[in-house]
Amino acid sequence: MSILPSVDVVVIGAGAAGGIVAEQLSLAGLHVVLLERGRRQSFGETGHDELRSQRTTVLGNAFGPDDERYVREVAASTSGGQFRRVLPSEGEYNNIAACVGGGTMSYGAMAWRYMESDFRMRSTYGALPGSTLEDWPIAYQDLEPYYTKAEWEIGVSGQAGANPFEPARSKPYPMPPLPYNHEATLLDAAARRLGFHPFPIPMAINSVPYQGRAACIQCPHCVGFACEVDAKNSTAVTVIPRALGTKHCQLRTAAIAKRIVTNDRGNAVAVEYFQDRQLFVQKCRAVVVSCSATESPRLLFNSATKLFPQGLGNRNDWMGRNLQGHAYCGATGLFEQEVFDGLGPAARISCCDFNHGLPDGLKGGGLMANEFIRLPYLFSRNDLPPGIPRWGKAHKEFVRKYYKRAIGVKSAIQEMPVFESRVQLAPDLTDAWGIPTLRLSGHRHPHDIEVGRFVAAKCEMWLKEAGAVKTWTSLPGSGLSGGQHQAGTCRMGNDPKTSVVDRYCRIHDIDNVYVVDGSVHVNNGGFNPSLTIQAIAYWAAAKMVRDLKKAI
Amino acid sequence: MEMDRRAFLLLAASPLYAGPLVLLSAGEAKLVDALTNQIIPADDAPGASEAGVVFYIDKQLAGPLKRFRPTYARCIPLLQAACRNTSGREFQNLSFDEQADFLRQIEHGPDRELSSFFSLVIEHTMQGFYGSPEHGGNRDEASWKMLDIVDVMGGHQH
Numbered sequence: 001m002s003i004l005p006s007v008d009v010v011v012i013g014a015g016a017a018g019g020i021v022a023e024q025l026s027l028a029g030l031h032v033v034l035l036e037r038g039r040r041q042s043f044g045e046t047g048h049d050e051l052r053s054q055r056t057t058v059l060g061n062a063f064g065p066d067d068e069r070y071v072r073e074v075a076a077s078t079s080g081g082q083f084r085r086v087l088p089s090e091g092e093y094n095n096i097a098a099c100v101g102g103g104t105m106s107y108g109a110m111a112w113r114y115m116e117s118d119f120r121m122r123s124t125y126g127a128l129p130g131s132t133l134e135d136w137p138i139a140y141q142d143l144e145p146y147y148t149k150a151e152w153e154i155g156v157s158g159q160a161g162a163n164p165f166e167p168a169r170s171k172p173y174p175m176p177p178l179p180y181n182h183e184a185t186l187l188d189a190a191a192r193r194l195g196f197h198p199f200p201i202p203m204a205i206n207s208v209p210y211q212g213r214a215a216c217i218q219c220p221h222c223v224g225f226a227c228e229v230d231a232k233n234s235t236a237v238t239v240i241p242r243a244l245g246t247k248h249c250q251l252r253t254a255a256i257a258k259r260i261v262t263n264d265r266g267n268a269v270a271v272e273y274f275q276d277r278q279l280f281v282q283k284c285r286a287v288v289v290s291c292s293a294t295e296s297p298r299l300l301f302n303s304a305t306k307l308f309p310q311g312l313g314n315r316n317d318w319m320g321r322n323l324q325g326h327a328y329c330g331a332t333g334l335f336e337q338e339v340f341d342g343l344g345p346a347a348r349i350s351c352c353d354f355n356h357g358l359p360d361g362l363k364g365g366g367l368m369a370n371e372f373i374r375l376p377y378l379f380s381r382n383d384l385p386p387g388i389p390r391w392g393k394a395h396k397e398f399v400r401k402y403y404k405r406a407i408g409v410k411s412a413i414q415e416m417p418v419f420e421s422r423v424q425l426a427p428d429l430t431d432a433w434g435i436p437t438l439r440l441s442g443h444r445h446p447h448d449i450e451v452g453r454f455v456a457a458k459c460e461m462w463l464k465e466a467g468a469v470k471t472w473t474s475l476p477g478s479g480l481s482g483g484q485h486q487a488g489t490c491r492m493g494n495d496p497k498t499s500v501v502d503r504y505c506r507i508h509d510i511d512n513v514y515v516v517d518g519s520v521h522v523n524n525g526g527f528n529p530s531l532t533i534q535a536i537a538y539w540a541a542a543k544m545v546r547d548l549k550k551a552i
Numbered sequence: 553m554e555m556d557r558r559a560f561l562l563l564a565a566s567p568l569y570a571g572p573l574v575l576l577s578a579g580e581a582k583l584v585d586a587l588t589n590q591i592i593p594a595d596d597a598p599g600a601s602e603a604g605v606v607f608y609i610d611k612q613l614a615g616p617l618k619r620f621r622p623t624y625a626r627c628i629p630l631l632q633a634a635c636r637n638t639s640g641r642e643f644q645n646l647s648f649d650e651q652a653d654f655l656r657q658i659e660h661g662p663d664r665e666l667s668s669f670f671s672l673v674i675e676h677t678m679q680g681f682y683g684s685p686e687h688g689g690n691r692d693e694a695s696w697k698m699l700d701i702v703d704v705m706g707g708h709q710h
Contacts, residue, residue: 032693342704
């Protein structure tokens with residue numbers, strides 16, 4: 001065991017949020033150690049391999065975590081009962097990438113702001129039985145400057161004002177949107193005929209050279225892959241290099257956090273982590289946990305002491321609960337003519353007409369957008385209309401005829417948080433370092449499926465209007481959600497009895513431990529969450545800088 | 553043993569033979585190859601057999617898909633036994649249409665173990681046929697040529 005001299009802050013997890021916090025603190029002159037369980041990865045290492053991409057993971061996760069050292073268990077059914085082991089490359093593991101940059105290294109890079117109502121769900125819609133639906137303790141207006149900061153610091157291309165449902169913004173996007181592809185051109189006209197309000201999807205992808213990096217070359221290997229030209233704006237190519245440039249931040253990779261060490265007054269004094277099987281104790285004045293909505297609560301559970309017998313931040317049994325992601329739904333349409341032009345990222349057009357304001361008491365909703373390019377293996381599995389067999393001559397003929405004649409329009413439906421959907425420590429299961437791992441259990445709220453049905457029908461209508469000769473919908477399932485949009489397990493709130501962190505992401509009854517990632521989301525909006533995670537990281541970091549500088 | 557040797561010689565003599573098997577026995581490989589040939593048959597474009605998908609499955613069962621090894625080891629003889637029970641013959645000795653009929657029975661039949669094994673082979677066949685040639689299948693980019701996306705996919709060499 002090696003004890004390392006104290007630094008100001010240890011940030012655990014170099015992903016969407018951790019990279020930003022490390023950068024902001026080190027720019028302010030604080031000394032930071034940034035721990036990352038994965039490695040630095042480059043395009044050359046992962047390439048264009050569909051079977052290992054973050055979208056399929058059938059031959060393992062190109063960006064980690066790996067099947068050799070990590071394991072979890074999941075409830076065999078929504079009613080609980082038996083648990084079974086799952087590996088990171090299996091869908092039910094609910095993996096999120098483990099590398100420098102985290103999920104942002106291989107994400108699709110949609111960069112959405114949540115809407116005002118997304119922060120006021122309880123006030124907007126009232127209570128829903130079976131759900132812990134609540135307002136956030138912060139409003140869109142609080143986060144707006146930090147959304148703007150994220151868009152400019154990380155780099156987002158988009159068209160301000162093109163989405164009539166977007167809340168007020170203080171600044172335009174720093175880059176114009178990527179051009180429409182063939183699909184988007186077809187869908188744009190169709191949406192306007194239907195009275196929808198289509199606009200280019202905001203993306204954390206360079207449409208023009210930005211911050212010394214290249215513009216997107218529109219290759220098809222985008223979502224699920226590292227970018228060949230670093231035009232995709234992960235934290236690995238933006239804020240983390242800037243943090244290291246301050247000389248105040250050390251990045252330590254392949255560093256597996258074991259627990260946060262607290263003293264008898266209940267404050268954090270160090271983080272224990274493994275590197276090359278050796279245990280290190282990094283002393284510090286504060287800790288930021290940015291490990292994802294599954295791994296952050298795991299670390300906090302594993303940091304239990306006499307003072308915090310159920311884990312840090314878990315006095316009232318709210319930690320690990322309300323695990324949510326999005327209820328994906330949508331429609332696929334087949335066309336007589338070819339609609340595929342091979343240009344990435346392909347997801348180019350969206351409508352927010354059904355994010356809120358749905359009829360029949362439906363709460364929330366979700367964006368609609370055309371799908372990222374489906375590479376051939378995924379197409380062969382996921383885009384079959386009813387009646388086409390899964391194998392044989394008819395299957396092959398379908399794939400052959402329609403691979404270039406199909407468009408998907410998908411939605412990420414905002415989920416109603418469910419208290420029973422949760423992560424806990426597994427009683428008898430550890431990872432390769434002997435650290436207790438997670439068990440996942442719960443179910444999706446049935447309301448999400450009803451909203452999914454409504455929005456999927458709108459997606460189908462859109463495709464029909466665009467000329468699809470055959471269409472069909474896909475609806476959310478009833479099982480546990482989470483996935484790469486995982487959120488909610490360390491809820492932000494004003495009342496310590498019903499939340500884990502305060503409005504600045506600090507754990508309620510601990511002075512110097514913060515959770516900064518999707519865990520703090522009270523709900524997850526009807527949008528991909530990365531830009532919101534990043535806006536919150538800037539918001540929380542600004543407060544941390546004020547507090548920590550004062551304490552020096 | 554004798555059976556395996558004969559099957560191996562047959563396989564080795566066929567144009568399918570692309571290299572030594574690393575995990576499957578020759579007899580197992582012959583059956584898996586016949587299954588893949590049903591899952592993605594040849595027409596005027598190559599099918600899974602011509603694209604060497606059995607070598608994808610063999611190679612990956614010795615690697616990232618090793619958790620499925622016991623399933624293959626257990627279910628290949630079970631599938632052959634079910635085939636002999638139904639038809640009195642080995643699967644490979646049935647005509648193409650007889651094989652398809654038998655697999656449809658398995659797919660929808662009461663034996664959950666065999667139907668889920670067949671689902672697994674369907675998955676693995678799609679991966680081997682449509683995925684990158686570097687993993688042992690999709691020989692000569694057969695599926696990408698069929699879909700006319702060789703140019704689009706041309707980043708696999710990285």
